[in-house]
Amino acid sequence: MKKVVLxxxxxxxxxxxxxxxxxxxxxxxxxxxxxxxxSSIFATEKNYLEAPYLNxxxxxxxxxxxxxxxxxxxxxxxxxxxxxxxYQIRSVASSFKASEPIELKVLPPGKKIASVIWDSNxxxxxxxxxxxxxNDGKNAEISFHSNGWAGSNEFFRLALKMDGEMxxxxxxxxxxxxPSAWIYPTASIKLIIEKxxxxxxxxxxxxxxxxxxxxxxxxxxxxxxxxxxERIQMEILPNELPEQHPGAGTPSWIFLDELxxx
Amino acid sequence: MRSRREFLNTSxxxxxxxxxxxxxxxxEHSEALIIGHGDFKYKIDPQWxxxxxxxxxxxDCHEMVQTKNGDLYLLTNHTQNNILVYTLDGKLKKSWGxxxxxxxxxxxxxxxxxxxxxxxxxERNQIFKTSLDGEILMTIDAPQDIDTYKDKKNFKxxxxxxxxxxxxxxxxxxxxxxxxxxxSKGHLVNFFGGYxxxxxxxxxxxxxxxxxxxxxxxTLLITAREQQAVKRFSLEGxxxxxxxxxxxxxxxxxxxxDNCYFSVLKSSGxxxxxxxxxxxxxxxxxxxxxPGATFTNTPNxxxxxxxxxxxxxxxxxxxxxxxxxxxxxxWNSGNTYPIKLERV
Numbered sequence: 001m002k003k004v005v006l007x008x009x010x011x012x013x014x015x016x017x018x019x020x021x022x023x024x025x026x027x028x029x030x031x032x033x034x035x036x037x038x039s040s041i042f043a044t045e046k047n048y049l050e051a052p053y054l055n056x057x058x059x060x061x062x063x064x065x066x067x068x069x070x071x072x073x074x075x076x077x078x079x080x081x082x083x084x085x086x087y088q089i090r091s092v093a094s095s096f097k098a099s100e101p102i103e104l105k106v107l108p109p110g111k112k113i114a115s116v117i118w119d120s121n122x123x124x125x126x127x128x129x130x131x132x133x134x135n136d137g138k139n140a141e142i143s144f145h146s147n148g149w150a151g152s153n154e155f156f157r158l159a160l161k162m163d164g165e166m167x168x169x170x171x172x173x174x175x176x177x178x179p180s181a182w183i184y185p186t187a188s189i190k191l192i193i194e195k196x197x198x199x200x201x202x203x204x205x206x207x208x209x210x211x212x213x214x215x216x217x218x219x220x221x222x223x224x225x226x227x228x229x230e231r232i233q234m235e236i237l238p239n240e241l242p243e244q245h246p247g248a249g250t251p252s253w254i255f256l257d258e259l260x261x262x
Numbered sequence: 263m264r265s266r267r268e269f270l271n272t273s274x275x276x277x278x279x280x281x282x283x284x285x286x287x288x289x290e291h292s293e294a295l296i297i298g299h300g301d302f303k304y305k306i307d308p309q310w311x312x313x314x315x316x317x318x319x320x321x322d323c324h325e326m327v328q329t330k331n332g333d334l335y336l337l338t339n340h341t342q343n344n345i346l347v348y349t350l351d352g353k354l355k356k357s358w359g360x361x362x363x364x365x366x367x368x369x370x371x372x373x374x375x376x377x378x379x380x381x382x383x384x385e386r387n388q389i390f391k392t393s394l395d396g397e398i399l400m401t402i403d404a405p406q407d408i409d410t411y412k413d414k415k416n417f418k419x420x421x422x423x424x425x426x427x428x429x430x431x432x433x434x435x436x437x438x439x440x441x442x443x444x445x446s447k448g449h450l451v452n453f454f455g456g457y458x459x460x461x462x463x464x465x466x467x468x469x470x471x472x473x474x475x476x477x478x479x480x481t482l483l484i485t486a487r488e489q490q491a492v493k494r495f496s497l498e499g500x501x502x503x504x505x506x507x508x509x510x511x512x513x514x515x516x517x518x519x520d521n522c523y524f525s526v527l528k529s530s531g532x533x534x535x536x537x538x539x540x541x542x543x544x545x546x547x548x549x550x551x552x553p554g555a556t557f558t559n560t561p562n563x564x565x566x567x568x569x570x571x572x573x574x575x576x577x578x579x580x581x582x583x584x585x586x587x588x589x590x591x592x593w594n595s596g597n598t599y600p601i602k603l604e605r606v
Contacts, residue, residue, distance in 0.1 A: 023294035023604070024306040030572045033533030053509075053531035053558050055570045096571070102533045143530050180535045214535045 026095040031058060033099045034091045037139050038081050041174075041258055042109045049079040049104070054091065061098065063088040081106045104139075105220060110260035111166060118150065119157040119233075126151030126255065133257065134158070140174075140257040142216055144181055151176075151183065151255035158234040160259060165196035165230040171223045174258035177209050178216035184241055184252040185209040185219060192233040193225070201227060206239075213245070218257065296606055297573060302542050302551030303606050304588065306573060310352040310602035311336075311589075318343050318357055323591030323600055325368035325514070326581035329377050329394060334581060336591060336600060337368040337381065344381075345396065350583065352602070358396035362386070366436075367421035367469075367514075368579075373428065384418035384436045402430065405450040410438040421514050423470040423482060425497065433484060435468035441484060441499065454499030455484070462501035465489050469514020473522075475545060483515040487527065505547045508560070509567040512541065518582035520545045525577035525590060529555065531568035536575040540590065540603070541567065553588075553603060574601065 034054050040047040051060060054075045063070045066085040072092065073079050081087060084106050091099040118131040129147035133140065140148025160171075175185040186208045193201040207221045238254045241247045294305040321340040328334050333355060334348040344359025359365070364385025371378050378399065382389045391400035404417030411417045420435030428446030439457040441464075444450055455464050466487035473494070474480045481502060482495045490510055494502040509531050512524040521542055528537045539554035549557075549565070554573040557565040578593040581600075588603040 021294050022307055022309055024308055024573070025293055026295045029295055032537060032569045032572055035531050035533050035568075053566060053568045055556050058570070099572075100534060142533065145530070178535070216533070216535055 027097070030097040031055075031091040031093060031099040033102050034058075034060065034089060035142050036060075036089050036102055036104055037141055038104060038106065040137055041105075041107055041139050041260070042137060043082055043084040043106045045080065045082050047081045047106065049081055049087075049089075051075070051089075055093075058091045058093045061090050061092045063101075084108050100215075102217065105218075107172070107220075107260065108262075110172070110262050111168070112163065113160050113259065113261060114163045115161045116259055117159045117161070119159055120152075120155070124150065124152035124154070124156065126253075131158075134259050137258070139218060140176070142176075142218060144176055144178060144183055144253075144255055148257055149176060149255045150257075151253050152236075153182075153238050153251045153253045155235070155237045158236070158259075160232040160234065160261070162230055162261075165228050167228050168225045168232075169262050171225055171232070172258070172260040172262070173207070173221045173223065174256065174260075175207075175209065175219050175221060176216070176255035176257070177211055177219050178255075179211075179213045179241075179245060180216075182241060182245075182247050182250075182253050183216075183255050184245065185221065185254060186239040186242065186252050187254050188237045188239060189223070190235040191223070191225070192235070193227050193229045194231040194233070195228060196230045203227075208239075208242075295571075297571065297603075298540075298542075298553035299551040302553070304553055304603035305606055307602040307604055311348055311599045312352075313346070313354055313599060315597065318346060318354060320346070320597055320599060322593045323578065323595070323598070324366050324593065325579040326589050326591050326600060327368055327370040327379070328581055328583050329370060330372075332584065334583070334589060335368065335370070335379065335394075337362075337365050338591075339363060339365045345379075362390075364418075367419065367433075369422045369424060371424040371428075380422040380424060380430065382419035382422060382432070384420060387414045387417045387419075387437075389419050389422060389430075389432060400448060402432070402444060402448050405442055405444075405453070407450050408438075408440060408442070408453055410440065420467070421469045423472045425472060425480070426474075431470055431472075431482060433467045433470040435464075435466050435487070439464040439467045441467060441470065441482075441495070443497075443499070452499055454495070459489070461504060462493070462495075464493075469512070471515045471517055473515075473517060475517060475520060483517075483522065485512045485514055485524070487511045487513060490530075492524075505543070506564070507541065507549070507567060508564050509557075510539075510541055510552075510555075513578050516580050516582065518586075521550070522547075523580045523582060523588065525580045526552075526555070526567070526569075527576055527578060527593065529568040531558070531566055534569075534572065536572070536595075537569040538574045538577040538592075539567075539569050540574070540577060540580060540588065577601075 037050045087104045088101045090101040116134040189205045191203045238251045320338040336346040343357035344362045347355040364383040367382035369380040404411040404414035418436035421433040423431040430444045441455040443452040468487040469485040510526040516523045524541045542551040556570040575595040576593040581589040586605040591600045
């Protein structure tokens, strides 16, 4: 008899607990992706992660992809980014689904560029930080409204000047990927490489970054040069937004942050 | 030696006992999530109003209002049925409208005891007054007295506010950003605002409403969505003050009782673009709750609002019913129906 009572109790218990609430529960909700940045693009002891808007009750899970190390940090903890490579970062909190990860690249220091000059006039609408943002060694905030970006949807020209001729293996171009704001790094790039003796060499590239239309991130595009140069003129023509984009057929916005040579 | 019956009984008890921790876990995690702050907290009912998409589909769900009899009118830019009329329990009562491809703003107005709707269509560059059954009673075109609107494509109205005398204020949030004022017959009376960063100008004058709270002189609340602010104007078009809401791209102001509610299409400070939430301000223009979001104090002493939970996907409007529940239609959310927030 006792067993029968126990079974009835358990039966009710199971039914009660298994009844699905019509309301959303915490376990079904994902945390928002943190907006993260670093004080420098380059790996140094003084390079710290910044997540200014992280909810104080959430934590950051950080994976250094190359070394496969993982650590959880409290929201107010100081986090040093001293290793080069890609850090995969997401918000975590008990009960909730972890956020989508966001990646932050930390690069080895590049060769010195004496100056970067934006040649095109008039200056574009998104040029609050001027051309100095293009080699200040800092990541722009992920928002295109921040001062760290120079953005245009028309042809523009830049010049990179070195202190004398130097060997350049590659040129890294920091861009923003944010299709919902029509910022989509698809462009034709012409480089005119000028040597110390005045010789000119022309190289052409097509760049196109693809990804989820609802996401945004800082993307580095590598152009392999393997040339010596004293000055490089970059001519960038934004391509049309691709077919799958609501603005297909109109020019994309190209947002540049950092230009690095190796 | 135990009998087979005893063995089975024991096994069943043990088996059931083993389930208990798991069931407790399920119970704990099945508790409804409550979002919001202070007196404005809500449970989320995502199933409310979900319909058969093959019969009554939606595209972007732009705005929603509640009529005197409690029915909820949803405006979508799906031209199979621009208006869906819901009963409070989320059942479809009727639908109408096939002629508004750019259906965006929906305002309810009580015209001497008869309720009418005002619909803005940014693709047709027009606004329409309709009966609750969809009969078009009046149309307003791009006002030709304003140079910018000689090309009617510059007129992309997003919202209307109707004054007690029946005159109409139109926010041109996707066009030239003028706030135009028409008399109740549809004649242009005044215009102000326009595109710019000045205190009386707009970047995305997306929503407008009449604020008649507390017996004060009526004013207009107009959102400047890209500027993350709401601006207060006199009915004559004089800028009175700006309420800054850093981080929050607010769509339209909706006044209910003493408070002003906003859907926030998206927020800055978050890595995902679908970063919207709901925001509620009290009579002193102080934020008292932001369901789905939190805020951070910035070094300059301002509060920066940002999504913390991905509950919403581009919320575009809020409609508050007589029981203080909030309905949230969403833009670009994958053809989903509105979400109901049930006040707790």
